[in-house]
Amino acid sequence: MARQLRWWIAAPLGACLAIAIAYLPPRPMPLLGQRFFRVFQTFEPPTPYRLRVQELAQRYRITSFELTMREYGEAMRTELDRRRALELPGPTMYFAGPDSLSDSARSLVRALLGTAWSQLGLGASKISVGVVVRVVFDRPPGGESPAHMPAADAFLLPDSTNRATCLAYVPIIYWGRAGVLRQIHPAPSKELAELLRNGLGTCAYFAAFGAPGHDIGRWLESRHYEFALDPWGLRVPPESTRAGSLLDEDKPWFWSFVYRYQPGAVECMAGRADACRRTAVAGGSRDLVPVVSAERQWWKPPSLAGADRYLADLVDDIGPERFGRFWNSELPVDTALATAMRMPVGEWTRRWQATIVPPIRLGPVAPPSALVLATLLGVAAVVLVMLTATRRQVR
Amino acid sequence: MSEHVFQDASPQAPSGGFEPPKTSRRSRRLLNSLPAALAAVLVAVAPLAGQIPALRARADSLLMQWREAQQFADLQDSLRLGRERGGRDTIRVGALVFLVNRSPLPLREAAATAWPQIERFYGPAAQAFAQRPFLIQAVDPDTNEDVPPGRAIKILWNTEVAPLARALVAMADLGPLDPALHDWLGGVVVPRFDSGPGHAAVYIQLVTAPSQAAQRCYRGDRAACRDALSLSAMTDPASQWYGPAERRALVLTQYGDFLRRTSHGLAVRSCEQGSDESCLELLRSLGTLIPPLDYQARLTFLETAVRVGGAETFQRFLAAPAGPMGGRLAAAARVSEDSLIAQWRTDVLAARPTPVSLPVLGAWVALGWIVVFGTCGLRSSRWRVS
Numbered sequence: 001m002a003r004q005l006r007w008w009i010a011a012p013l014g015a016c017l018a019i020a021i022a023y024l025p026p027r028p029m030p031l032l033g034q035r036f037f038r039v040f041q042t043f044e045p046p047t048p049y050r051l052r053v054q055e056l057a058q059r060y061r062i063t064s065f066e067l068t069m070r071e072y073g074e075a076m077r078t079e080l081d082r083r084r085a086l087e088l089p090g091p092t093m094y095f096a097g098p099d100s101l102s103d104s105a106r107s108l109v110r111a112l113l114g115t116a117w118s119q120l121g122l123g124a125s126k127i128s129v130g131v132v133v134r135v136v137f138d139r140p141p142g143g144e145s146p147a148h149m150p151a152a153d154a155f156l157l158p159d160s161t162n163r164a165t166c167l168a169y170v171p172i173i174y175w176g177r178a179g180v181l182r183q184i185h186p187a188p189s190k191e192l193a194e195l196l197r198n199g200l201g202t203c204a205y206f207a208a209f210g211a212p213g214h215d216i217g218r219w220l221e222s223r224h225y226e227f228a229l230d231p232w233g234l235r236v237p238p239e240s241t242r243a244g245s246l247l248d249e250d251k252p253w254f255w256s257f258v259y260r261y262q263p264g265a266v267e268c269m270a271g272r273a274d275a276c277r278r279t280a281v282a283g284g285s286r287d288l289v290p291v292v293s294a295e296r297q298w299w300k301p302p303s304l305a306g307a308d309r310y311l312a313d314l315v316d317d318i319g320p321e322r323f324g325r326f327w328n329s330e331l332p333v334d335t336a337l338a339t340a341m342r343m344p345v346g347e348w349t350r351r352w353q354a355t356i357v358p359p360i361r362l363g364p365v366a367p368p369s370a371l372v373l374a375t376l377l378g379v380a381a382v383v384l385v386m387l388t389a390t391r392r393q394v395r
Numbered sequence: 396m397s398e399h400v401f402q403d404a405s406p407q408a409p410s411g412g413f414e415p416p417k418t419s420r421r422s423r424r425l426l427n428s429l430p431a432a433l434a435a436v437l438v439a440v441a442p443l444a445g446q447i448p449a450l451r452a453r454a455d456s457l458l459m460q461w462r463e464a465q466q467f468a469d470l471q472d473s474l475r476l477g478r479e480r481g482g483r484d485t486i487r488v489g490a491l492v493f494l495v496n497r498s499p500l501p502l503r504e505a506a507a508t509a510w511p512q513i514e515r516f517y518g519p520a521a522q523a524f525a526q527r528p529f530l531i532q533a534v535d536p537d538t539n540e541d542v543p544p545g546r547a548i549k550i551l552w553n554t555e556v557a558p559l560a561r562a563l564v565a566m567a568d569l570g571p572l573d574p575a576l577h578d579w580l581g582g583v584v585v586p587r588f589d590s591g592p593g594h595a596a597v598y599i600q601l602v603t604a605p606s607q608a609a610q611r612c613y614r615g616d617r618a619a620c621r622d623a624l625s626l627s628a629m630t631d632p633a634s635q636w637y638g639p640a641e642r643r644a645l646v647l648t649q650y651g652d653f654l655r656r657t658s659h660g661l662a663v664r665s666c667e668q669g670s671d672e673s674c675l676e677l678l679r680s681l682g683t684l685i686p687p688l689d690y691q692a693r694l695t696f697l698e699t700a701v702r703v704g705g706a707e708t709f710q711r712f713l714a715a716p717a718g719p720m721g722g723r724l725a726a727a728a729r730v731s732e733d734s735l736i737a738q739w740r741t742d743v744l745a746a747r748p749t750p751v752s753l754p755v756l757g758a759w760v761a762l763g764w765i766v767v768f769g770t771c772g773l774r775s776s777r778w779r780v781s
């Protein structure tokens with residue numbers, strides 16, 4: 001073998017060896033990466049007592065929210081009763097702060113909420129709706145107590161003690177940022193209108209359709225009304241829900257977010273109708289509380305991607321009359337849903353899910369683009385070798 | 396947007412049977428609904444009366460349980476921390492306290508270098524570090540060793556004195572004592588005066604930032620500097636920081652993708668076609684915008700204030716009442732806000748980077764290399780033997 005050729009073989013082998021020493025086990029991570037990350041803190045899992053503290057804090061927040069909302073409800077009771085007696089359409093409003101909010105800002109919020117009410121087609125309703133609006137201009141100071149009001153829409157639903165009132169809590173949070181309501185003469189904006197309209201959320205269903213049937217009610221309650229958090233008629237493009245759930249397939253984090261969902265939800269994204277049905281009609285937690293919050297915990301995704309708008313999209317699809325029959329139905333959930341959808345629940349849910357997340361492929365299948373690229377590279381390698389061999393021919 | 400109209404789903408009263416006396420339609424309706432309304436009020440009010448105190452009692456009980464559990468959890472955490480701190484040496488240099496495991500890490504020497512700088516910046520406020528010990532874990536540079544978990548700051552024990560001293564200065568952050576400062580700065584307070592490179596970086600930002608506020612600040616407009624650095628209350632950053640063309644560019648280049656995906660496609664198109672109203676509304680809807688001058692600029696401003704005001708500036712700043720950052724820093728530095736801004740701007744302009752000039756010889760050397768490579772390429776032989 002020619003001497004130069006030996007060098008050409010030895011050099012790549014040496015390079016491979018150097019890379020292997022740097023990257024392969026027993027070192028758990030690349031040399032450079034480990035050096036870099038060592039300056040940071042490493043974290044231990046929380047102690048059992050710390051977990052208990054977190055659980056108690058969560059229960060306290062729910063109770064504290066319920067208490068606060070019931071107090072607001074008491075403050076609104078006269079107006080709620082008056083509206084109910086006179087069959088006046090529209091929600092009762094209560095501004096929970098701050099006092100510095102200008103009169104024109106309050107009027108704007110009131111007007112936009114009234115518009116949202118009529119856009120949803122809600123007239124005088126049997127179940128009165130009270131909306132507590134809280135504008136938060138500055139970040140609240142940290143305190144000793146674990147109580148804090150939710151940072152997203154939350155609802156105190158009608159229950160056995162108060163069947164005729166649904167209370168919505170709508171926080172408008174600026175936290176030092178500029179915002180429409182900070183201005184002295186605020187002008188209506190699309191964002192604020194949508195925020196207030198979304199704020200009616202679950203209460204809009206109660207106002208429009210009354211109390212749900214027994215089985216439907218238990219199903220929704222056990223799922224903390226996660227399917228009925230958004231009101232209908234918003235026509236939010238699926239891309240927006242996709243981006244909000246970080247399920248944009250063009251983004252590098254797409255797969256890591258897909259696999260944060262429960263297996264049933266992932267199967268549903270893959271277009272498996274049976275899994276869609278199972279996930280949609282499954283019962284949820286036994287911890288039944290009249291409080292529903294749209295506050296999302298990033299580590300705990302919903303049971304289906306875009307679950308917030310499941311029933312909203314169903315209303316838009318089948319119309320309010322048919323949806324009303326489903327909502328008030330005394331049939332089991334599966335049957336009531338299938339009757340309203342006029343197709344198997346799994347099939348409707350599969351189609352709906354495909355509008356939110358384009359169907360994914362599960363299993364060890366290489367994507368077509370990778371196959372084409374690999375084939376092209378293979379062909380290129382063979383052609384290169386053939387050309388080289390031709391050039392090195394000795395005649 | 397579609398509108399749905401709902402029918403009243405309440406059952407109709409059956410016709411025939413008992414005929415009530417003739418009354419007006421309204422009073423008949425009131426009479427009909429009276430028993431139902433009374434019943435509803437009774438159902439609604441009676442349990443509610445007792446519910447709020449019951450809920451309050453439950454909340455109080457939960458809060459008590461939470462406090463108790465919190466004490467146990469803190470105890471368990473401190474035991475864990477105690478285990479981590481066990482067998483460590485305590486090194487005190489000035490008000491700095493380090494709890495560190497035994498190793499050849501030259502911590503004392505590095506701390507002796509870092510402390511004067513920290514004290515010069517924070518002044519008497521630096522004594523706060525006596526209550527905030529640093530927990531340091533010197534780790535083996537051998538990468539086969541696992542990094543132990545825990546809260547301690549991990550540093551390789553073969554780190555030299557100078558980089559270690561720089562790291563200690565960077566760690567000496569008193570920003571958390573004032574959350575407003577922390578929020579405004581957008582990062583940690585680094586008690587450093589040697590910000591020549593920092594000022595040079597800010598100079599480049601002033602010249603190149605696509606923001607009318609930054610450019611006007613560069614030209615000497617102090618009000619614009621105040622806006623660009625968010626020293627006053629920012630009621631509308633979109634118009635205070637950026638002009639119409641910049642707003643359009645910002646919407647299209649920085650946020651266009653996000654806005655189109657979040658149902659703002661029409662507004663983005665309108666902004667693209669030149670509607671400044673649409674651009675403004677889109678940017679306002681975002682809430683938070685990219686500031687024209689970043690953390691580095693704000694840090695240099697803080698540094699200027701401390702340099703102008705002397706050793707006790709930070710102490711005075713912490714004692715100052717809440718308000719816009721510009722006013723607080725100026726009051727702490729005991730100068731007017733305009734003077735402080737002017738001083739900062741002078742420092743930044745003085746750090747103008749030296750323009751890079753290409754020596755004539757360099758051009759000839761580059762040309763020579765091109766010729767060498769070209770010649771080699773042309774003279775290479777093929778392997779074919781004919």
